Amino acid sequence: MKKPIVLLIFLFLIILGLALVQIGLSNKIATTGEQLTALQNEIDVYKKENTILNQKLLSASSLTTIAAKAKKLGFVDDNTQIDLSAPLPLALRQ
């Protein structure tokens, strides 16, 4: 009986290919966790940075801070009001 050499080679190559794919995938999955953790840490860092910057922005732009700084620089309330009266209608100029 003739040995099915072609079939055996084909099966061997399939086994070899699948083994290599498994090694590759395992290798990738093994490092994915680390990468994900790194990404998550990075997100956390940016979130924290955003919170801190937002806090600084709100503190600097609050009316309480602006009023205190303006007072320190010598600004005073402007209570002057100028009314520009409408001109009288021509018909009244008789």
Added chain:
Amino acid sequence: MTWRYRVTLFFFVILFFLILARLFYWQTVRAQELAALGQAQYGSEITLNPQRGQIMTSDGFAVAANKLSYRVFANPKEVKDVQNEANTLSPVLKEDSATISALLSLNKYWVSLAPSVDQNTKNKISSLHLPGVGFEDEYNRFYPEASMAANLLGFVGKDENGNDKGYFGLEGYYDRQLRGKTGIAVEIHDALGQPILAKMNDTTQEVDGRNLILHIDRTVQYLLDEEIKNGVQKYGAKSGEAAIMDPKTGAILAMSQYPSFDPRDYQKYSESSYLNTFITDTYEPGSTFKPLIMSAALNEGLLQPDTKCTICSGPVPIGGYEIHTWNDQYFPNTTMTDVIVHSDNTGMVFVGQKLGQDRMMDYLQKFGIGDLTGIDLQGEEAPGLRPKDQWYPIDVATASFGQGIDVTPIELLDAFSVIANGGKRMEPHVVAAVQTPDGQTIQIPPKEIDQPVSATTAQVMTQILVDAVNKGEASFARLKGYDIAGKTGTASIPIAGHYDPTQTIASFIGFAPAEDPKFVMLVIFNRPTASIWGAETAAPVFFDVAKKLLMYYGIPPNQ
């Protein structure tokens, strides 16, 4: 042979059912317990805390936001020189060295040394490189405008489980919307404890809190806060409060009181200072109540602005009492317009008698007196109206000029805004919209509650109130060039069954411009000492704020 075959078959069937029962026991009865046990071997449960929603004024500025701070902790087992480390940390943490030393001497793996320290303090401690000392991130509430609108905002404290919880004001009323939803995730570890996948189970993912967008105008709020604070100090009042509302929508544009508290350090203040007195405290409104009773009588067609008072030539005797005017000046045959202009108590008794108890009570209910206004703030009180059978003729007489009847300031402001809004009463509201974490904005539309008086009555009453401002006792303070409708109030304070003649609640209520009102405002000073009169204390502050508001809104004079 058959019996052997049967015994073997029976044996295998029994075995099959035993295995089935055991599998059922593991996979159904103890499924959850075993799953949790398995999960504990490859991962750990972590709590995902949501960020609390922000509270923003109408210009989009966050008046309540979140800030990052740090909890300083230590592992006493890793601390080698307890006393030295305590002495080093003491000045940085501003904590007694002995207290820190006691904490570091405990037989524990984790002790909290200080909660909520800022970035600078954290950096200082980090640079000391102290063994066993670490930091945990914490998110705390942050109020950039300090005590501005503090009683309106409320504050965030802790509940019985140590979780964040909003108390008072908006933080309390909208706590469920603001706090969001805590999530739980499972972090999977390898044999060395390194996380393999960041999160596995995200079925209970955290949901950040919703943001609130307010009707409050930050500039108007700041302005009002300053004016009330200055007013309290200038007139030597025990306290002061005020609110500004858009009469057409019921939108609260500003609400202020002094003294107040700082929500960042709420623990340093007494519990009574957390209350928003504009919605919680009741008082007898005095003359600021007169326009409501007059409107009711005008709306019923019982009186006209030029109707003459037939009992105004002197004190009016009722049920053993005598009703006097505030200055003991009497105006025989005075008109209804002049009754309001002179704030004539005897004239109002005449109006009250014309109206009668039943109609008066009916109108008071339509104006919302005695009921909750429905404002979206925690802690609103409603004093209620006395039952019908407990009213006597003297009560009808005194209620007509605002004594012997209790209201909250928000009730009076809402009722008075009826005159400014063509007779319609709106529900006062602080929040304009709610913003979901995915950016969707849910608008809260204005809500009309009732129409106590007709548009014509409101117009007539407005003109009477403009006359009251132009010719009344507060006319010296009025804004020239503008038509402003308003009324002063000097209410006596009932103490132990009688009214204290030396202490009053001075107030002014009004709206501007009278022809097309942009705002309605109520200013109240509690027990002013510089002068007991509303015309000399609350009215000048009202007109000062009104002037700035008219400039701010760019409304030109009409005269």
